[in-house]
Structure formats: structure tokens, C-alpha cells
Amino acid sequence: MNEQKKTFSGKASKLVIALYILALVMMAITLYMIIYNINYLNSYASTYGISISDMMGDAIQYVITGSIGYFVYGVLIFCAGKIISILQRGGFDVKAEADKAGIAQITGEAPAQLTASDDENAEAEKNDEAEAADESGAKDEAAEDEEKTDAADGDEKAAETDDKETAAETNDESADEAPNDDENDIPESEDAVEETEVVDEKK
16 A cells, blocks of 8 residues: 555655666766776876877777666666556556445445446436336327327217217107198098088089
8 A cells, every 4th residue: 555655646666766776876887987988098098198089989989888888778777667667557556446446335435437437327217217208208198189089089979879869859750740640631631522512412
């Protein structure tokens, strides 16, 4: 946990610090070797009475050859420390997230990502419920429309049956009135027969 805190606060682990120190030492050795080789060339030139400008190419080659190895080692060690620091930082971040998730499960406190995902799931469920409610409402409205249509059809059928019954009653009444007219006609014919008989007697 202390290493994690150091990593998150911007500090490197002990291994990375050791590599950085070693790289700094190698750079210091490189600088020392450069100075040492230059002094050696000066003493060599003064001993043999030679000017440095006369052997400038050899002098540069000698200085580089004597210090390049330490410089390369210092760069490689520094790069190794940097890579290890990046890897450790990524590993600690993943581990810290896992630890947060475990602590959240123990304490009942959900991390921000889990809370966000829960909120998204809740919103999706609400949307699904709203869609289901809209579909059920549309179905209810369709059922109500069908019921109203069926009721209107029933009323029309009832009205038609009432009209038929009324027409049948009127037909029956007219049928009942027809014989009475015939009966009334019969006496009139008898009166006519009697009148004809009286006329014949008078003749």
C-alpha cells in the first residue's frame, strides 16, 4: 500500500530510484573520463612537445572511445528505470481499481464506474418500462375502440330488430282490420238485394 501511495503521488519505487541513481553515476563517470582523457592528452602533448591541434582527430577519437561506454550504459539504465516505472504505475492503477472494487463490496460503497453503470442500467429499465406502458396503453385504447364499435353494431342490430317488430305489428293490425271491412260490406249487399226485390214487386 505504501508503494502504491508513492506511485500515485508521483514518486517512483525503490528499484526505479536505484536505477536512476545508477544512471546518474554512469553519467558522472562519463564526464570524469572525458576530463581525465583531455588532461592525459595535454600531459602527453607537453611531454613530447606536440601540439593538441596537430593531433586533434586522434584526440577526439581517444576521448570518445574512453567515455562512450559509460554514456551508453547510463542511457540504457535510465531507460530501464523509466520503463519499469511506467509498468509499475499501470499495474498499481489496475490493482488500486481492484482494491477499490473489493472495498466497495465489503463496505457497500460502489465506485464511480459501478455507480455510473448502475445508473445507465436503471435508465434503460425505466425506458423499457415506459415503452411497455405505452404499448399497453395503445392496446387498451384499441380494445376500447373495438368495444365501442361492437356496442354501436349491437345498437344498430337492436334498432333493426325493433323496426322489424314494429313493421310486423303494423301488418298484423292491418290484417285484423281487413275482415271488419268485409263484414261491413256484406250488410250493404243484403240491403241492395232487398231493394232490388222491392223494386221487382212494385213492377
